[in-house]
Amino acid sequence: MARQEIRIATRKSPLALWQAEFVKAELEQAHPGLTVTLLPMSTKGDIILDTPLAKVGGKGLFVKELEVAMLEGRADIAVHSMKDVPMEFPEGLGLTVICEREDPRDAFVSNKYSKLDDLPQGAIVGSSSLRRQCQLRAARPDLEIRDLRGNVGTRLSKLDAGDYDAIILAAAGLKRLELEDRIASLIEPEQSLPANGQGAVGIECRLDDAELIELLKVLEHAPTRARVLAERAMNTALHGGCQVPIGAYSEIEGNELWLRGLVGDPDGSTILYAERRGPITDAEQIGQALADELKQQGAGEILERVYGER
Numbered sequence: 606m607a608r609q610e611i612r613i614a615t616r617k618s619p620l621a622l623w624q625a626e627f628v629k630a631e632l633e634q635a636h637p638g639l640t641v642t643l644l645p646m647s648t649k650g651d652i653i654l655d656t657p658l659a660k661v662g663g664k665g666l667f668v669k670e671l672e673v674a675m676l677e678g679r680a681d682i683a684v685h686s687m688k689d690v691p692m693e694f695p696e697g698l699g700l701t702v703i704c705e706r707e708d709p710r711d712a713f714v715s716n717k718y719s720k721l722d723d724l725p726q727g728a729i730v731g732s733s734s735l736r737r738q739c740q741l742r743a744a745r746p747d748l749e750i751r752d753l754r755g756n757v758g759t760r761l762s763k764l765d766a767g768d769y770d771a772i773i774l775a776a777a778g779l780k781r782l783e784l785e786d787r788i789a790s791l792i793e794p795e796q797s798l799p800a801n802g803q804g805a806v807g808i809e810c811r812l813d814d815a816e817l818i819e820l821l822k823v824l825e826h827a828p829t830r831a832r833v834l835a836e837r838a839m840n841t842a843l844h845g846g847c848q849v850p851i852g853a854y855s856e857i858e859g860n861e862l863w864l865r866g867l868v869g870d871p872d873g874s875t876i877l878y879a880e881r882r883g884p885i886t887d888a889e890q891i892g893q894a895l896a897d898e899l900k901q902q903g904a905g906e907i908l909e910r911v912y913g914e915r
């Protein structure tokens with residue numbers, strides 16, 4: 606009998622819930638008769654499962670509570686922002702679908718200024734992303750960049766409280782939460798190269814569930830997958846985790862994939878940049894080759910310094 610229900614394990618942040626609701630709506634529309642339910646979970650602190658399921662290549666791996674739910678059969682899928690998804694998965698789980706990308710750009714958000722270039726000398730900008738910090742500092746060494754954490758709503762309230770002259774957020778998150786009117790201006794990749802996978806949503810599930818994977822296929826977007834593959838391959842080859850001063854952004858032009866990448870010193874003193882074009886089918890090799898090029902420019906030394914400081 607055909608499957609009648611798909612259960613989505615999701616975190617409870619507004620953005621996570623939006624993404625889960627989006628996938629639910631798309632699946633229910635594509636498959637009449639199918640019911641998709643949300644299983645919101647508190648994910649305070651990731652847990653490590655000491656079972657063979659949690660071993661990858663012989664080494665232990667952090668398995669998040671959403672993944673435990675899927676491995677134990679309490680949930681079927683998890684929906685992720687691609688830029689937050691680790692490069693490795695517990696055995697038996699994988700990213701089976703990558704959905705069409707939303708706007709990948711960073712957004713300039715301010716109640717006083719309409720764009721980055723309008724900020725006066727010494728203005729205070731909020732961002733805890735090393736990638737955003739290094740690019741901001743390289744372009745504008747006079748700015749004072751201060752940490753800004755929390756979910757999108759929390760960050761906006763800190764701006765509104767007057768703690769910052771401006772903050773930088775991903776445009777995609779703001780658009781999804783219907784906060785697009787908070788975007789003062791979009792920052793082009795030339796000024797702030799996005800993070801790998803930014804703006805794209807992926808679906809993780811058990812790899813042995815062929816029937817489920819077949820149902821999920823309606824959400825797959827091949828051009829986005831190629832772009833995200835190239836960007837993630839670059840990040841992986843640089844051993845980049847989630848919190849790194851690395852930008853990776855690709856676009857498709859005809860039959861070609863154009864990947865741009867950068868590694869920067871968080872203080873903005875150095876920005877290493879490279880770009881490469883190649884056939885879309887070589888997405889991963891393009892990412893790896895670009896990482897090699899950045900390593901030749903000295904990316905390894907910068908990243909070692911950053912990792913060493915944490």
Ligand SMILES: NCc1[nH]cc(CCC(=O)O)c1CC(=O)O
Binds near residue numbers: 687688757775776804
């Ligand atoms: N690191 C947090 C995060 N993870 C995903 C998004 C939303 C954008 C996206 O889906 O890439 C955000 C917010 C932000 O960076 O402003």
